[in-house]
Amino acid sequence: MLPRVAAEGLRCYTVPMNFRNINTWFHAAQDGSVEAVHSRFEAAWKALSAELGRTWPQHIGGKDVTGHVAHAEKFTPFDGRILVGRFPVGTREEALAAVAAAKAALPAWRATAWQERAALLDRTADVMTRRHAELSAVMTAENGKSRFEAGIDVDEAIDFCRSYAEQMRAHNGFITRMGSPFPGEMNETRFVPFGVFAVIAPFNFPIAITAGMTVGALVTGNTVVLKPTQDTPLCGEMVYQCLKEAGVPDGVLNVVHGSGSVVGQAMVDSPDVDGFVFTGSVGVGLGILHAAQQHMAKPVIAEMGGKNPIIVTAKADLDKAAEGVFNAAFGFSGQKCSACSRLYVHESVADALIERILARVKAVVIGHPAERATWMGPIINAKAVKTFVEAVALAKKDGGRVLCGGERVLEGALEHGNFVQPTIVDGLPASHELFRRELFVPFVAVNRFQTLEEAVARANDVEFGLTAGIFTEDAGERERFFNNIEAGVTYCNRRRGGSTGAVVDAQTFTGWKNSGTTGRGAGGRNYLQQFMREQSRTIVTD
Ligand code: NAP
Ligand code: MG
Secondary structure (H helix, E strand, O other), X not given: OOOEOOOOOOOOEOOOOOOOOOOHHHHHHHHOOHHHHHHHHHHHHHHHHHHOOEEOOEEEOOEEXXXXXXXXXEEOOOOOOOEEEEEEOOOXXXXXXXXXXXXXXXXXXXXXXXXXXXXXXXXXXXXXXHOHHHHHHHHHHHHOOOHHHHHHHHHXXXXXXXXXXXXXXXXXXXXXXXXXXXXXXXXXXXXXXXXXXXXXXXXXXXXXXXXXXXXXXXXXXXXXEEEOOOOOHHHHHHHHHHHHHHOOOOOOEEEOOOOHHHHHHHHHHOOOOOEEEEEOOHHHHHHHHHHHHHOOOOOEEEEOOOOEEEEEOOOOOHHHHHHHHHHXXXXXXXXXXXXXXXXEEEOOOHHHHHHXXXXXXXXXXXXXXXXXXXXXXXXXXXHHHHHHXXXXXXXXXXXXXXXXXXXXXXOHHHHHOOOEOOEEEEOOOOOOHXXXXXXXXXXXXXXXXXXXXXXXXHHHOOOEEOEEEEEOOOHXXXXXXXXXOOOOEEEEOOOOOOOXXXXXXXXXXXXXXXXXXXXXXXXXXXXXXXXXXXXXXXXXXX
């Protein structure tokens, strides 16, 4: 009998895993070492500032490939005058050369004992832990995460490495003795790698998700071609450096920069890529899912967008709800795939809740992401600013009331960056497109409801099903929500993030409907199996 978890409302059992989350900021707060974490970040920021503007290579077959004719210049999102670096514009030929290198490295890597592959992840986690402040600083420069959010992102990468290594051990390398229905017959099942995996990564968790997808493919015996997004190429480079330092063999991990439509598409079209792991928007993800099948049925592990609702009922604790909605909506400027962008609130508590949320919004410090006091930094690029401006204009045109925000922030030095205000819009009809389309900016649409059933129905009435939250002190309401909401990651009464803040090996992260293709979550205990196919082996001994 396995031990029972005593959490109220959860009826689950534990599987033994020797794993602990790193939780850098949380543990520092507990043991009084927060100042030391700040100092390390500040030293790393200073060191990085002197390094910005370099020209970087890409990596094929263990070689640093330089000498490109074309480079893309990546500027910081908080100041468009500051160059992060110059990155090669990878070509279709280079993408295919990287695929060939990954294919050549496959036989040896596939034959490497799973214990050794798991040990590579342990060492990668050690390297990332040592370089935590440096990786955080790179991320702050490149995608504008505050030092707190950047630290959490790096933590997640470390957690992915350690938990996936531990899962290989907990599952004995996914080699299982099966039944023997006939005398003299020995049966086992093995999970074996597909082959070459293309890893296509997003900007918003540029170290965590990039590393998580990459090490998931590697630890299970696949070789990889990684394409980071053009919005965060240096974070992709950092993930490569950490794995390289930890001893990943030549050709097992290759990195090609460049656009999705050239480098990404070349891999999608290649008969030599055996599987895809993608995190990004729904349009791109579904495009890859369909196009990848042109030569052969291939796995496409895709985690895609969201339009995540939080429901606040008449039985909610409104302080908890206001904090949870605020954190979920505006943390990392609304650019988490789990961000709350729809608020459904019972009509009897709507005004009181909104008042509490507005009080929090008023106190938000928007500014340079490396500064300690900053809570909200910039959004990623000019295209995102355009999305924000157009959404506000559309809301106004269709009769929405802008309760807060709605404008760009152009004061002082911020005029050189992509800064916008946290924005809440009330009064649009529940069927309006601003309740349906993912914007990926700090923009929340509010709708008032009368019954929980009505709220859940509206929450479900979209193509997405990533995360969802409820605030209620009523156990019956909570159960009705959990049992009827169409979302892969669900929360009740979570102040730290009413729909956000999943942690490795705690909340398995998967999207339902058009938010994901597999129904198995990253950071969960059923994730790694997706990078392998089963082979049943029968040996007759009589
Ligand atoms: P994105 O614009 O869809 O890009 C993701 C990646 O796909 C980038 O590397 C991009 O390259 C590449 N790409 C674009 N076109 C391609 C093509 N035709 N073939 C192959 N690859 C192609 O996503 P993003 O803006 O970086 O990230 C935000 C999105 O990710 C949001 O929708 C968010 O909800 C989602 N997300 C989901 C999760 C989850 O777990 N469900 C987690 C994080 C983020 P370039 O950009 O370099 O062209
Ligand atoms: Mg994008």
